[in-house]
Amino acid sequence: MTTTKKTALVTGANKGIGFETARQLAQQGFTVWLGARDRARGEAAAQKLAGEGDVRFVSLDLTDPDSVQAAAAHVSDTTGALDVLVNNAAVALGKEEGPASTISTDTIRRTLDVNFYGTLRVTQAFLPLVQKAPAGRIVNVSSTMGSVSTLVSPGNPLGQYGTSYAYSTSKTIVNALTGQLAVELSDTPIKVNSVCPGYNDTDMNGSTGAGQHPSEGAKVVVRAATIPADGPTGTFFDVSGPVGW
Ligand SMILES: NC(=O)c1ccc[n+]([C@@H]2O[C@H](COP(=O)([O-])OP(=O)(O)OC[C@H]3O[C@@H](n4cnc5c(N)ncnc54)[C@H](OP(=O)(O)O)[C@@H]3O)[C@@H](O)[C@H]2O)c1
Structure with a gap:
C-alpha cells in the first residue's frame, strides 16, 4: 500500500530532539513514523503527538538487525516510499572515562554499535524505500563534537564540553x-546531509538547563529534512551555517 502524503521516519523519537523533530514534521503534514526501541515509551510518545498529525509508532532498535528489518518491512507494507529518513538515535557513553588516551575500547565499541553501525544498518535497510520517493532526504543528526577541524583549531573550543572520545x-x-x-547518490534526487542541532537540554546531557529547548535543535534537523531540490547534499551544517568536517 502507498500513500500520497509525504512520509518520514525519525529514529530515537520517543524523547529529546527526535521527539520534537517528529512533532514538527507531523505539523508540516508528514506521516511520521516515530521509531523507538522500547514499545511502551514509543507508543506513549506517539500518543502525545496524536493531536499534531499522523504519527505512528514503529519498533526500532538500531543494534538489532531483526528489529531494523522488521521496521523497514512494516513501513514498506504500510506507507510504501519513505521521503525522509532522520537518523537521530544515539548514545553518549564514557564521559567519565576521559579522552582518547584513557577511554576503554569497550566503551568505544558500544558507542559505535548504536551511533555508527546502527545508523548504517538503518540507512541500508530503508534506502530502498527512500529511493522509491520522488526526492528523498536523509539527515544524519551529528554533532560539532565530531568535527575534527573544530577539535584541532586553536584552543580546542570543544574542550569545555568534556564529551567522551567515543561519542x-x-x-x-x-x-x-x-x-x-551523498557522493554515491549524487546522480539521484536524494540529498544526504549531517546537521548539528546545537546544545539542547535532553537526557543525553543530563538536562542541565545550560542548553536550549530540544524543539530549537529540531528546527535544524527539519530544515535538512525538507531541503529544496536546489539545496545542498553532502554538507554538514548547524543553525549558523556550515560546520567544518
Ligand atoms: N542534546 C544535545 O545537546 C545534542 C547536541 C548535538 C547532537 N545531539 C544529537 O542529537 C540526537 C538526539 O539526541 P538527544 O539529545 O535528543 O538525546 P536523548 O534525549 O538521549 O535521545 C536519544 C534517543 O536515542 C534513542 N536510542 C538510543 N539507543 C538506541 C537504540 N539502540 N535503538 C533505538 N533508539 C535508541 C533513545 O531511546 P531510549 O529512550 O530508549 O534510550 C532516545 O530516544 C543524537 O544523535 C545526539 O548525538 C544532541
Missing part, C-alpha cells in the same frame, strides 16, 4: 558516512 569519534564516522553516501 565524538562516532559522530566523525557518521559525517564520513554522510559524505560517502
Whole structure:
C-alpha cells in the first residue's frame, strides 16, 4: 500500500530532539513514523503527538538487525516510499572515562554499535524505500563534537564540553558516512546531509538547563529534512551555517 502524503521516519523519537523533530514534521503534514526501541515509551510518545498529525509508532532498535528489518518491512507494507529518513538515535557513553588516551575500547565499541553501525544498518535497510520517493532526504543528526577541524583549531573550543572520545569519534564516522553516501547518490534526487542541532537540554546531557529547548535543535534537523531540490547534499551544517568536517 502507498500513500500520497509525504512520509518520514525519525529514529530515537520517543524523547529529546527526535521527539520534537517528529512533532514538527507531523505539523508540516508528514506521516511520521516515530521509531523507538522500547514499545511502551514509543507508543506513549506517539500518543502525545496524536493531536499534531499522523504519527505512528514503529519498533526500532538500531543494534538489532531483526528489529531494523522488521521496521523497514512494516513501513514498506504500510506507507510504501519513505521521503525522509532522520537518523537521530544515539548514545553518549564514557564521559567519565576521559579522552582518547584513557577511554576503554569497550566503551568505544558500544558507542559505535548504536551511533555508527546502527545508523548504517538503518540507512541500508530503508534506502530502498527512500529511493522509491520522488526526492528523498536523509539527515544524519551529528554533532560539532565530531568535527575534527573544530577539535584541532586553536584552543580546542570543544574542550569545555568534556564529551567522551567515543561519542565524538562516532559522530566523525557518521559525517564520513554522510559524505560517502551523498557522493554515491549524487546522480539521484536524494540529498544526504549531517546537521548539528546545537546544545539542547535532553537526557543525553543530563538536562542541565545550560542548553536550549530540544524543539530549537529540531528546527535544524527539519530544515535538512525538507531541503529544496536546489539545496545542498553532502554538507554538514548547524543553525549558523556550515560546520567544518
Ligand atoms: N542534546 C544535545 O545537546 C545534542 C547536541 C548535538 C547532537 N545531539 C544529537 O542529537 C540526537 C538526539 O539526541 P538527544 O539529545 O535528543 O538525546 P536523548 O534525549 O538521549 O535521545 C536519544 C534517543 O536515542 C534513542 N536510542 C538510543 N539507543 C538506541 C537504540 N539502540 N535503538 C533505538 N533508539 C535508541 C533513545 O531511546 P531510549 O529512550 O530508549 O534510550 C532516545 O530516544 C543524537 O544523535 C545526539 O548525538 C544532541
